[in-house]
Amino acid sequence: MKVVVKEDILKANDTIADVNRKRLEEHGIFVLNMLGSPGSGKTTCLERLAGMLQGRLRMAVVEGDLATSRDAERIEALSLPTVQINTGGGCHLEAPMVSQAIDDLPLQEIDLLVIENVGNLVCTASHKLGEHRRLVVLSATEGDDKITKYPPMFQKTDAVALNKVDLLEFTDFDVERAVADLSVVNPNAPLFSLSARTGQGFEELVQWLDRERATLFGS
Amino acid sequence: MKVVVKEDILKANDTIADVNRKRLEEHGIFVLNMLGSPGSGKTTCLERLAGMLQGRLRMAVVEGDLATSRDAERIEALSLPTVQINTGGGCHLEAPMVSQAIDDLPLQEIDLLVIENVGNLVCTASHKLGEHRRLVVLSATEGDDKITKYPPMFQKTDAVALNKVDLLEFTDFDVERAVADLSVVNPNAPLFSLSARTGQGFEELVQWLDRERATLFGS
Numbered sequence: 001m002k003v004v005v006k007e008d009i010l011k012a013n014d015t016i017a018d019v020n021r022k023r024l025e026e027h028g029i030f031v032l033n034m035l036g037s038p039g040s041g042k043t044t045c046l047e048r049l050a051g052m053l054q055g056r057l058r059m060a061v062v063e064g065d066l067a068t069s070r071d072a073e074r075i076e077a078l079s080l081p082t083v084q085i086n087t088g089g090g091c092h093l094e095a096p097m098v099s100q101a102i103d104d105l106p107l108q109e110i111d112l113l114v115i116e117n118v119g120n121l122v123c124t125a126s127h128k129l130g131e132h133r134r135l136v137v138l139s140a141t142e143g144d145d146k147i148t149k150y151p152p153m154f155q156k157t158d159a160v161a162l163n164k165v166d167l168l169e170f171t172d173f174d175v176e177r178a179v180a181d182l183s184v185v186n187p188n189a190p191l192f193s194l195s196a197r198t199g200q201g202f203e204e205l206v207q208w209l210d211r212e213r214a215t216l217f218g219s
Numbered sequence: 220m221k222v223v224v225k226e227d228i229l230k231a232n233d234t235i236a237d238v239n240r241k242r243l244e245e246h247g248i249f250v251l252n253m254l255g256s257p258g259s260g261k262t263t264c265l266e267r268l269a270g271m272l273q274g275r276l277r278m279a280v281v282e283g284d285l286a287t288s289r290d291a292e293r294i295e296a297l298s299l300p301t302v303q304i305n306t307g308g309g310c311h312l313e314a315p316m317v318s319q320a321i322d323d324l325p326l327q328e329i330d331l332l333v334i335e336n337v338g339n340l341v342c343t344a345s346h347k348l349g350e351h352r353r354l355v356v357l358s359a360t361e362g363d364d365k366i367t368k369y370p371p372m373f374q375k376t377d378a379v380a381l382n383k384v385d386l387l388e389f390t391d392f393d394v395e396r397a398v399a400d401l402s403v404v405n406p407n408a409p410l411f412s413l414s415a416r417t418g419q420g421f422e423e424l425v426q427w428l429d430r431e432r433a434t435l436f437g438s
Contacts, residue, residue, distance in 0.1 A: 039361025142258025
């Protein structure tokens, strides 16, 4: 009984996620759902991406957090349209929350919408929001065992950004092991080694974004 | 209606948590629930604690993970009684899981049971397991904004272990800011700056554990 209820809830969520995606597609907006642990560096990656795409792609951001508007303030400082969702303790974003957030965005002026999910390597994986692609940000300081320890997150993503590689030398993170684990869990997902702090490796991530966007909207 | 159901579920969980705690108390076992983000260093803290308590307190460990027995294998390598719980995708441990795990432990030979929860800075906060105290492990590499961004976790803990301080100099983590935030969110919780990798700061954590244990069982 409990499982049936959960399936119904997820089905309702996915239906609204589909509506979100189609609505954004009508405006030519490519949607990226960015996921990862607390402190993996999602917001800093966003700041770096915004800088690289400036003048080329018009970006907007939906920020998901339990509380505070700290992340949204960081993004707004970059003069990007930003909507903060506070879940009030909730552990993940859901499609209806994003549906409301979209209402507050100038859809005619956006090419790329990045939804930064709540910092959570588990619950966010099971809720579609209306995204075309998912990107999991994993930091080198979290350890190289996370891909096998949190399989749903890595099975359901389209790519992995291995962040904070500027700190690799101070950790025992084994990049080859992570790549090998990912090739088992999700053989189609590329892994980009990068540092949001130094900018290292972001060219590859932007190229991936461009390619994925082109499959939907042309280049 | 939905909220009522959730309250009932949590009430059932808490009832079983009480049973767990009383059962372990009858054996003079002090129970610590260790929580934190994926990769904050919970298992490494456990390894360090085990080394420091060796010959003085008999420690056992319950390991919670979505999948794999990697953490339990690390603890078993220290010759400690260890039970691995795999939640099969579940985002937190619940009291009934711990109840079953206890059945597999030699309760007469344990003074301290540490339950390492699933790596999750949200959902684990709302489920009591039978612990006497909670310790949240927050790593310096996660950033100093986490205490205000994830309030339930830090409101409900008894202490915070700020781990990976050996990497502080490579981050912009402001310890004073974290201490100030914690003093607002949870004025009674001490914050211990430590490094599970180097051992720095663990004396204070062990002293705190001894004091808390003494309030229940005498020294």
